[in-house]
Structure formats: structure tokens, C-alpha cells
Amino acid sequence: MRAAFTEDQLTLAEAVRTALQAECNAEALRRAWTETHDFWPLLAEQGVLALSAPESLGGMGMGALDWVNVAVEAGKVALPAPLGEHLAIVELLAEAGHGELVEAMTTGEARVSAAFAGDAEKTYAVNHGRGEAVVVLGPAQATLVRQPVYTTQATADQSLQLASVDGDGESLDGDAARAFDRAVLANAAQLLGVAETILDLAVEYAKARRQFGKPIGSFQAVQHHLVDALLKRRFAAPVVHRAAHSLDTDDPRRSVHVSMAKIYAAEAAELACRKSLQVHGAIGYTFEYDLHLYMKRAWALSAAWGSVAWHRDRVAATVLGDSHG
Amino acid sequence: MDLTYTESEQAFREECRAWLEAHVPRTPLASHNTREGFAQHVAWEHELFDAGWAVVSWPKRFGGREATLIEWLIFEEEYYRAGAPARVTQNGIFLLGPTLFECGSEEQLERILRPMARADFLWAQAWSEPNSGSDLASVRSTARRVEGGWRLSGNKTWCSRGSFSDGIYGLFRTDPDSQRHRGLTYFMIHLDQPGITLRGVDDLDGEEAFAEVFLDDVFVPDADVIGEVNQGWRVAMATTSSERGLSLRSPGRFQATADRLLTLYAERGRPERLRDRVLQSWMDAEAYSLYTYQTVTRMREGGHIGADSSLNKIFWSEMDIATHETAMALLGESAWLAPDAPDATEGWLHDFLFSLAGPIYAGTNEIQRNIVAQRVLELPR
Numbered sequence: 250m251r252a253a254f255t256e257d258q259l260t261l262a263e264a265v266r267t268a269l270q271a272e273c274n275a276e277a278l279r280r281a282w283t284e285t286h287d288f289w290p291l292l293a294e295q296g297v298l299a300l301s302a303p304e305s306l307g308g309m310g311m312g313a314l315d316w317v318n319v320a321v322e323a324g325k326v327a328l329p330a331p332l333g334e335h336l337a338i339v340e341l342l343a344e345a346g347h348g349e350l351v352e353a354m355t356t357g358e359a360r361v362s363a364a365f366a367g368d369a370e371k372t373y374a375v376n377h378g379r380g381e382a383v384v385v386l387g388p389a390q391a392t393l394v395r396q397p398v399y400t401t402q403a404t405a406d407q408s409l410q411l412a413s414v415d416g417d418g419e420s421l422d423g424d425a426a427r428a429f430d431r432a433v434l435a436n437a438a439q440l441l442g443v444a445e446t447i448l449d450l451a452v453e454y455a456k457a458r459r460q461f462g463k464p465i466g467s468f469q470a471v472q473h474h475l476v477d478a479l480l481k482r483r484f485a486a487p488v489v490h491r492a493a494h495s496l497d498t499d500d501p502r503r504s505v506h507v508s509m510a511k512i513y514a515a516e517a518a519e520l521a522c523r524k525s526l527q528v529h530g531a532i533g534y535t536f537e538y539d540l541h542l543y544m545k546r547a548w549a550l551s552a553a554w555g556s557v558a559w560h561r562d563r564v565a566a567t568v569l570g571d572s573h574g
Numbered sequence: 575m576d577l578t579y580t581e582s583e584q585a586f587r588e589e590c591r592a593w594l595e596a597h598v599p600r601t602p603l604a605s606h607n608t609r610e611g612f613a614q615h616v617a618w619e620h621e622l623f624d625a626g627w628a629v630v631s632w633p634k635r636f637g638g639r640e641a642t643l644i645e646w647l648i649f650e651e652e653y654y655r656a657g658a659p660a661r662v663t664q665n666g667i668f669l670l671g672p673t674l675f676e677c678g679s680e681e682q683l684e685r686i687l688r689p690m691a692r693a694d695f696l697w698a699q700a701w702s703e704p705n706s707g708s709d710l711a712s713v714r715s716t717a718r719r720v721e722g723g724w725r726l727s728g729n730k731t732w733c734s735r736g737s738f739s740d741g742i743y744g745l746f747r748t749d750p751d752s753q754r755h756r757g758l759t760y761f762m763i764h765l766d767q768p769g770i771t772l773r774g775v776d777d778l779d780g781e782e783a784f785a786e787v788f789l790d791d792v793f794v795p796d797a798d799v800i801g802e803v804n805q806g807w808r809v810a811m812a813t814t815s816s817e818r819g820l821s822l823r824s825p826g827r828f829q830a831t832a833d834r835l836l837t838l839y840a841e842r843g844r845p846e847r848l849r850d851r852v853l854q855s856w857m858d859a860e861a862y863s864l865y866t867y868q869t870v871t872r873m874r875e876g877g878h879i880g881a882d883s884s885l886n887k888i889f890w891s892e893m894d895i896a897t898h899e900t901a902m903a904l905l906g907e908s909a910w911l912a913p914d915a916p917d918a919t920e921g922w923l924h925d926f927l928f929s930l931a932g933p934i935y936a937g938t939n940e941i942q943r944n945i946v947a948q949r950v951l952e953l954p955r
């Protein structure tokens with residue numbers, strides 16, 4: 250038992266952090282409202298798109314423990330790109346015999362996103378209203394839609410668009426359940442990242458903003474708001490890490506662990522939003538201040554790949570043995 | 575990240591489990607907060623120590639087996655899973671013991687640790703005073719220098735199971751001109767000394783869980799000072815984080831409670847309206863365990879738990895209340911039946927009441943939040 254990442258895993262995340270923080274700041278996110286800019290070339294250049302692809306197809310054959318912190322970094326900067334979806338589906342596409350497509354994906358030439366096939370009538374692919382294909386992915390099945398017909402829709406998080414997907418799909422012959430769990434994990438990891446940014450903004454603000462002649466961060470009510478958000482964020486992280494471990498080791502309770510990761514990360518991010526907004530006061534409620542860029546991403550991520558309630562049902566079905574999902 | 579157990583960790587678990595299965599009393603002991611129950615628990619501690627399970631992580635020469643911190647967590651999981659008795663040595667082995675390892679002399683270690691661990695000599699914590707609770711640095715009890723030692727006077731309170739213990743430990747002001755954290759010294763005091771008066775105080779459950787201790791010119795030899803004179807604050811702070819963070823409340827305890835809650839939920843026909851609460855308790859116990867394994871890994875690799883332990887304390891105490899509230903909700907009206915009533919359900923009421931003390935003892939949760947704000951988030955004072 251050693252509940253810590255390896256040096257290599259930390260170094261990789263660190264490198265991605267440096268690259269993303271340099272390029273994807275709040276200004277870049279605002280630019281992404283109007284320009285199509287998803288940092289795909291940067292990700293390709295950093296080798297991030299090759300992480301989870303098999304080595305035989307030009308990838309690095311890395312597991313979830315290797316890339317989970319990369320996804321956290323993407324979350325921290327609210328990267329407006331379907332990186333998590335990409336990381337989740339390359340292995341499945343490789344298994345299903347789409348080697349050429351995978352090779353093109355790892356270099357960034359081909360863009361393929363994924364959409365959650367849940368109970369809702371429509372499925373949406375995140376920010377990829379122009380990719381060559383979409384994998385429609387549910388907890389037990391996956392289809393590949395080539396040349397899909399997209400109907401792009403703006404979202405409150407303006408640097409992301411959702412595209413509803415139409416078109417005939419071919420069933421993918423591979424471990425769809427695993428790919429689905431990977432997508433959920435990547436989503437949870439990004440939530441963990443964005444939660445941290447949202448909390449950091451509030452802590453910095455609380456140190457700088459003065460009222461009654463003192464920094465507001467010296468007031469106990471403010472301190473305790475921030476501690477509550479930190480508490481949720483801290484206890485969510487190991488839950489996300491465990492889910493990555495369970496994916497790599499094919500733990501029999503993998504899906505429970507992945508769903509728990511989503512629940513804990515989403516709740517941590519949502520609490521961070523509430524507390525951070527409160528601590529900021531009115532400035533946090535404006536369009537000009539950066540906080541909303543990250544809050545809206547948190548909410549969007551929380552709604553993607555199954556809500557907290559959806560994942561609770563999935564955990565309950567196994568742990569409590571009840572099937573009314 | 576390797577969350578699987580090594581072969582030797584697995585073997586350790588099996589050894590614990592086998593011993594506990596063979597030895598844990600089949601019928602629960604009487605409450606350890608009563609005189610009769612306390613004596614039963616002491617007998618159990620003797621058995622535990624003699625088989626080498628009382629203090630698994632301690633050096634062999636003090637009765638331990640030099641287990642790693644991971645193995646200690648495994649022991650705790652098995653201990654609570656087996657429904658083994660509450661630890662009446664806890665204020666010794668988890669608080670005074672670590673303090674001695676950190677700041678005690680070789681002579682003190684030799685003299686004090688084994689009887690502490692075997693429950694031959696029981697220790698109670700005497701930190702609080704009637705007017706010094708959260709504000710521990712304001713203690714007023716004093717110690718006066720005399721030939722060969724000190725004369726202690728003052729008033730300590732809330733000493734858990736002090737009525738049944740043999741000794742207490744706490745801070746006394748040795749420099750009469752000092753203020754706050756300075757001028758305090760850490761003493762160990764035998765309760766059979768002249769000048770000591772004990773008053774039992776019943777807890778919410780009506781049991782004599784606390785004692786108030788009055789000291790009137792009580793002699794304590796120099797040998798029972800821990801660390802340096804006037805440096806007691808530093809000695810006290812050396813181990814508060816292990817109390818809050820880890821040793822006092824390891825994950826195994828909460829996982830065992832969560833498992834019992836799942837059983838209760840099934841027995842009560844799985845009421846849908848309580849499903850999410852039951853599930854939350856089970857998941858939180860898992861989350862606490864995962865978090866602790868990360869903390870322990872960091873500590874094994876040379877890190878310190880530090881102020882992070884305050885986050886642990888908030889988490890476990892709030893989780894524990896929520897879990898017991900849910901159990902009480904599952905039990906409905908029968909939750910409030912006295913333990914000897916015909917339809918009473920074993921344990922839940924007692925444990926619910928005790929869970930309510932979690933945010934108060936070992937430093938209140940408000941104080942923990944202050945500590946996290948100042949030391950982890952580095953917010954201004």
C-alpha cells in the first residue's frame with residue numbers, strides 16, 4: 250500500500266500545468282467565446298493527446314493514474330476542450346479496430362468527442378461541433394457516429410458549446426463500460442481542478458479585500474466559509490485518485506468508485522462556487538470579474554456525464570443492493 | 575499509487591482477524607464509562623497487551639510489534655470490524671504515549687509505557703479547567719518549586735474516566751509572572767497523592783464519564799515533569815495533531831459503524847426516503863479512509879500531519895453525527911427506548927449521544943476551523 254503518486258506522474262502533471270497556465274488564462278477563455286480556440290494544437294504538441302493511446306498506435310499507453318492529474322490541470326484552467334472525452338475513448342476505439350482514427354487523434358489531426366448516452370432524449374457532445382466523429386457512450390454501450398450532423402448550441406459557459414448529435418452510428422466492439430467510467434473519471438478530475446481555482450480565487454480575494462479596516466479574511470465567518478470549501482475539496486481528491494486506481498486495476502467495484510469520484514468532485518466544486526461567490530460579494534456576481542468563467546465551467550461539468558443524483562443511484566444499486574435506480 | 579495491500583500487510587490482517595475472532599468477548603461489555611464496565615475493559619486490555627495487540631506500532635521493548643502505520647490502520651479496521659471493546663487506555667496510548675516518545679526522557683519511557691499499555695496504570699487527560707476550555711493557554715493551576723519537585727494547586731475538569739484512573743497529565747503555570755503560552759510546564763500526577771479530591775460528573779448518558787480534579791498542594795517529583803520546565807506548551811502541542819488527526823479516531827471505527835448502518839437499513843426494509851443519507855454515511859467512511867491512507871503514506875515518507883489534522887477532526891466528527899442521526903431516523907420512535915427496554919436496539923442511542931460530543935472534545939470544530947483558516951489557508955488573523 251502506497252497511497253501517493255509516483256515522481257513521474259507528478260512531473261507529467263507539472264509539465265502540463267506549466268503549459269496550460271501559460272496559454273489558457275482568463276483572457277484566453279474570453280477569446281474562446283468568439284473564436285474557435287480549443288488549444289488542441291497545444292495539447293498535441295505537449296503529447297497530451299497521445300497519453301492514453303496504445304503504444305502500437307503511436308500513443309504512450311498510459312493508465313488512468315498517469316493522466317488523472319493532467320485532467321485535474323485541465324480543470325484548473327477551465328480548458329475549453331473535450332480533453333477528458335478524448336482520453337476516455339481512444340482506448341475503446343483502438344480495441345474496436347479503429348487504429349487509423351486513433352493514430353490521427355493522437356497527433357491532433359482528427360478530433361473525436363464523446364457524448365453521454367444517458368436517460369435524456371438528446372445527447373450532447375461537448376465543444377466539438379466540428380469533429381469528424383462522435384462516440385456516443387453509455388454505461389454499457391458505445392456507438393461511433395461518423396460525419397455526424399451537429400446542431401451547435403450556446404451554453405451559459407460561453408467558452409463551451411454543446412452540440413446535439415444526429416446520424417447513424419455503428420456499434421463499437423470493445424469495453425464500453427470501461428470507456429464510460431474513464432469519461433466520468435476525467436470529468437470528476439476536471440471538477441476537482443476547477444474547484445481548486447474557484448477556492449484559490451476566494452482565498453486570494455479574502456487576503457486583499459479590506460473592510461472595517463481589516464482584510465475580510467480575518468473575519469471568522471469568512472474563514473469558516475473557506476474552510477468548509479477546502480474540506481470538501483480535500484476529501485474529494487483521494488476519492489478521485491482511488492477511482493483512477495480502480496480503473497487501472499480493474500477492481501470489481503470500479504464503477505462504484507468512479508461514481509463516488511463524480512459525486513465527491515461535483516459536490517466539492519459546487520460548494521466552492523457557493524462559498525467563493527459569497528466571499529467575493531458583488532464583484533463575484535459580475536460578468537467582468539473572472540470568477541464566473543470558472544463557476545460556469547464547474548456547473549457545466551457537474552451536469553455532464555451523469556448528474557450527482559444519477560451516480561448516487563448507481564452506487565446505491567451496488568452498495569445497498571437496491572435496484573430502483 | 576498502489577492501493578492494494580502487500581503480502582505481508584495481508585498476512586498481518588489475517589493474523590489480527592484470527593486473533594480477534596477467537597478472543598473478542600461474545601457479549602458486549604458494560605459501558606466503559608461506569609465503574610463496573612471500566613473494570614471489564616481493563617481485563618480486556620490485559621489480554622490484548624499480553625497477546626501483543628495493545629500497541630502494535632510501538633517498539634517491541636514497550637510491548638508493541640513495530641508495525642508500520644499502514645499495518646496500524648489495518649489493525650484498527652479489524653479491531654472495529656470485530657466489534658471489540660472501546661479502548662480505556664486511549665488517553666494513555668494515543669495521547670500521553672506519543673508525548674513521551676516525542677519529549678520524554680529514557681527513564682520515563684522505561685517506567686511509564688508498559689504499565690500504560692497493559693492498563694496496569696490508567697491515565698486520564700487533565701487539560702481543561704473550568705475557565706480554560708478552548709483557550710487552553712489561559713490555565714490558572716499553578717506549580718510551586720520545592721525540594722525534589724513541585725507542589726501543584728488548582729482545578730482541572732472534564733477528565734474522561736478520571737474517576738477510574740490512576741494518574742492525570744496536564745499543564746500548570748510554573749512561572750507566576752508569565753502570560754499565556756509561556757511559563758507552563760507539563761506534569762504527570764498520581765491520583766493517590768494527598769491533596770487530591772475527585773468529583774465524578776455524569777455525561778449526557780447519565781454515566782460517570784468525567785471527573786473534576788481539585789489539587790491542593792499536591793507533591794509531584796521532578797521525574798514526572800515532561801520536557802523542560804516552562805516549555806509545557808510546546809510539549810502539549812507536539813501531539814495535539816495526532817489526537818485530532820489520526821490516532822484517536824482511525825477510519826476503521828467509522829467504517830464499522832457505516833457497515834452496521836447498512837445492516838440496520840436492510841433490517842428496516844430499506845426505506846427509500848433515507849436511502850441517500852445511508853449511502854452518504856457509507857461513502858463518507860470510505861472517503862475518510864482513503865484520505866487517511868494518503869496522510870499515512872505522506873507520514874511514512876517523512877511528512878508531518880500538522881494543521882491538516884484539523885481537517886480530519888472536522889470531517890470525522892461531522893460524519894459521525896450524520897451517521898448516527900440516520901440510524902436514529904431508521905429506528906424511529908424506538909430509537910429513544912432506554913437500553914434495558916424490551917424493544918431497545920443495542921447501542922445506537924448511546925453511540926448517538928456520544929457522537930454529539932465529537933465536535934466539542936479534542937478541540938472544538940470552531941477552533942479547528944480557525945486553525946485551518948490560519949495555518950492551511952494562511953488567512954490573516
Ligand SMILES: Cc1cc2nc3c(=O)[nH]c(=O)nc-3n(C[C@H](O)[C@H](O)[C@H](O)COP(=O)(O)OP(=O)(O)OC[C@H]3O[C@@H](n4cnc5c(N)ncnc54)[C@H](O)[C@@H]3O)c2cc1C
Binds near residue numbers: 935938
Ligand atoms: C466527551 C468529552 C470528553 C472530554 N474529555 C476531556 C478530557 O479527557 N480531558 C480534558 O482535559 N478535557 C476533556 N474534554 C473537554 C474539552 O476539551 C473541552 O470541552 C473543549 O476544549 C472546549 O472547551 P469548553 O467546553 O470549555 O468550551 P468553550 O471553550 O467555553 O467553548 C464554548 C463554545 O464557544 C466556542 N468558542 C470558544 N472560543 C472560540 C473561538 N476563538 N472562536 C470560535 N468559537 C469559539 C466553542 O467552539 C464552543 O462552541 C472533554 C469534552 C467532552 C465533551
